Amino acid sequence: MSGGTAAGRPKLDTCRIDGVDVHAFEVPTDGPDGKEQDGTLEWDSTTMVLVQVHAAGATGVGYTYGDVSVASFVDSKLSSVIEGQDVTSPPALWHRMAAQIRNAGRPGVGAMALSAVDVALWDLKARLLGLPLIHLLPAYHDRVPVYGSGGFTNYALDRLTEQLSGWVAQDIPRVKLKTSRQPERDAERLTAVRKAIGDEPEIFTDANGALARKEALYWARRFHDEWDVRWFEEPVSSADLEGLRMLRERGPERLEIAAGEYAFTARDFVNLLEPPAVDCLQADVTRCGGITGVLETAGLSATRDIDLSAHCAPAISAHAFCAVRRMRHLEYFHDHVRLEQLVFDGTLSPVGGALRPDTGRPGLGLEVKWADVEPHRVYGQRPA
Numbered sequence: 001m002s003g004g005t006a007a008g009r010p011k012l013d014t015c016r017i018d019g020v021d022v023h024a025f026e027v028p029t030d031g032p033d034g035k036e037q038d039g040t041l042e043w044d045s046t047t048m049v050l051v052q053v054h055a056a057g058a059t060g061v062g063y064t065y066g067d068v069s070v071a072s073f074v075d076s077k078l079s080s081v082i083e084g085q086d087v088t089s090p091p092a093l094w095h096r097m098a099a100q101i102r103n104a105g106r107p108g109v110g111a112m113a114l115s116a117v118d119v120a121l122w123d124l125k126a127r128l129l130g131l132p133l134i135h136l137l138p139a140y141h142d143r144v145p146v147y148g149s150g151g152f153t154n155y156a157l158d159r160l161t162e163q164l165s166g167w168v169a170q171d172i173p174r175v176k177l178k179t180s181r182q183p184e185r186d187a188e189r190l191t192a193v194r195k196a197i198g199d200e201p202e203i204f205t206d207a208n209g210a211l212a213r214k215e216a217l218y219w220a221r222r223f224h225d226e227w228d229v230r231w232f233e234e235p236v237s238s239a240d241l242e243g244l245r246m247l248r249e250r251g252p253e254r255l256e257i258a259a260g261e262y263a264f265t266a267r268d269f270v271n272l273l274e275p276p277a278v279d280c281l282q283a284d285v286t287r288c289g290g291i292t293g294v295l296e297t298a299g300l301s302a303t304r305d306i307d308l309s310a311h312c313a314p315a316i317s318a319h320a321f322c323a324v325r326r327m328r329h330l331e332y333f334h335d336h337v338r339l340e341q342l343v344f345d346g347t348l349s350p351v352g353g354a355l356r357p358d359t360g361r362p363g364l365g366l367e368v369k370w371a372d373v374e375p376h377r378v379y380g381q382r383p384a
Contacts (some may be wrong), residue, residue, distance in 0.1 A: 010056040015087045019054040019077040023378035024071040037154040039210030046335045052121040055087050055295040060124025064116040064286035071379040072112040090121040094292040111264035119291025121364040134357040137323040143356040144321045150334030151177025161196035168197045172353050176204035190227040202229035212241040224252035233258045244277035261311040274306050284311035291320045298324040315340045318355040343373045
């Protein structure tokens, strides 16, 4: 649905959800030998679970990244909760769904399923109103700064430096690489990156929880002192709140400790904020309860004077995080950029180091490219 005139649109409070479709697509990585690595994990594909919610001839789209089991969770636990309901208030439907999955398991798969449906509901409402999603949300900003993210630990030095310097050439002033799988190799990798990008762009690092506390403190000091690293993400497990707090308090003053991408509920974020375990909080719109969850988390970060950074899913996050008052930036992640460009028409590209939502298209501005993505289907059926 393209929006049309106000006179040609259905009255919103009479619109009822008349169908939910769920799809999943598994796309191989483009890493060495078909694999990518970070500090604690190796993978050979990325799976997107795509949800469509239909009402009054319009279709809202939402998605998450996770196992194909997320798709079956939506079908078995969430679709029936929203079918037949009106579309006026995504948060009200979010609350109904959250209650429904209490015993099935809210964190993890449950939260990712809830997130995908919630995004689709917000997209649907915006499309029915003929508005870009940013104009439906309580936006503070009209764009979201990005940092280039990838730099996997199994990349050869030439690919590593080519990828990160490529982002800098696109006027992205901050880049991130994965570290700490083999810590003894990180000095060579960081030296090559700093030489390739020059002195001015910021370097971020992400250990994905690979290090023990004292080991992380050692590398925090080296990262800062030798390569002017400004961001150390999950140096220890995000579940190790005491370890994160120790690093925040005892690490270099200009090196920020970040975590939050694996927070699924409001309590997870509160645990990171009281007392502060991070200098900058992260939230993933496809894990923390969708757009409704991001708005809730934004309030937590604002009241504690800590910035919130968007973890991945740029096609959604570019809209959602414009509504975050203490928004910092967005992770422009290599895998998600590739996959979203394959699946959708209407994805955004950075301009001047930021993503600006397209206000000329309703909702998220995305249309599924069924012919391109169909060969990667692992769940559901192509729409007739």
